Amino acid sequence: MKKIKINRRNFFRNLLYWSLTLQFIYIIFRLLKPGEKNTDLEKYYDAGDISFFENGKMYPFGSEQFYLHRLSDGGFLAVSSRCTHLGCTVQFNVNHNRFECPCHASAFNTNGQVLSPPANRPLDFYPIIFKNNHVLVDINHPVKRNRHESSQIKYV
Numbered sequence: 001m002k003k004i005k006i007n008r009r010n011f012f013r014n015l016l017y018w019s020l021t022l023q024f025i026y027i028i029f030r031l032l033k034p035g036e037k038n039t040d041l042e043k044y045y046d047a048g049d050i051s052f053f054e055n056g057k058m059y060p061f062g063s064e065q066f067y068l069h070r071l072s073d074g075g076f077l078a079v080s081s082r083c084t085h086l087g088c089t090v091q092f093n094v095n096h097n098r099f100e101c102p103c104h105a106s107a108f109n110t111n112g113q114v115l116s117p118p119a120n121r122p123l124d125f126y127p128i129i130f131k132n133n134h135v136l137v138d139i140n141h142p143v144k145r146n147r148h149e150s151s152q153i154k155y156v
């Protein structure tokens with residue numbers, strides 16, 4: 001049997017070699033692992049800097065199918081533009097200060113509450129969070145509701 005001689009210098013050199021190799025493999029694994037880079041925050045739509053939104057104004061996000069309402073008291077409400085009757089896209093009428101559906105004439109107030117049928121429940125809303133002074137809207141999770149409640153409004 002052949003005897004393997006390990007001196008202190010070789011021992012520490014091998015220890016350093018294997019330590020660096022394992023760290024390298026770990027880093028590569030972390031970078032390539034699918035879904036690892038996706039955080040919950042990446043699922044939110046960044047509507048923009050909080051300071052951009054003036055109190056008492058409605059901001060359309062047509063491509064994302066919602067309106068961001070900055071209430072007169074500074075609160076935020078993200079309202080879906082999908083009509084709760086049969087799903088047509090409502091438009092915000094600035095002159096009448098309400099949402100109007102072009103299909104069957106349902107109307108909703110600025111909080112999404114029904115003003116005129118045939119729709120019989122408010123427009124859906126989207127959860128909002130604030131991060132780094134930005135308004136982030138969870139556009140993948142519309143919330144159905146039977147009535148508008150103040151808890152649906154988010155404050156900075």
Ligand code: FES
Pocket residue numbers: 083084085086087088101102103104105106117118119
């Ligand atoms: S789809 Fe909007 S009123 Fe019918």
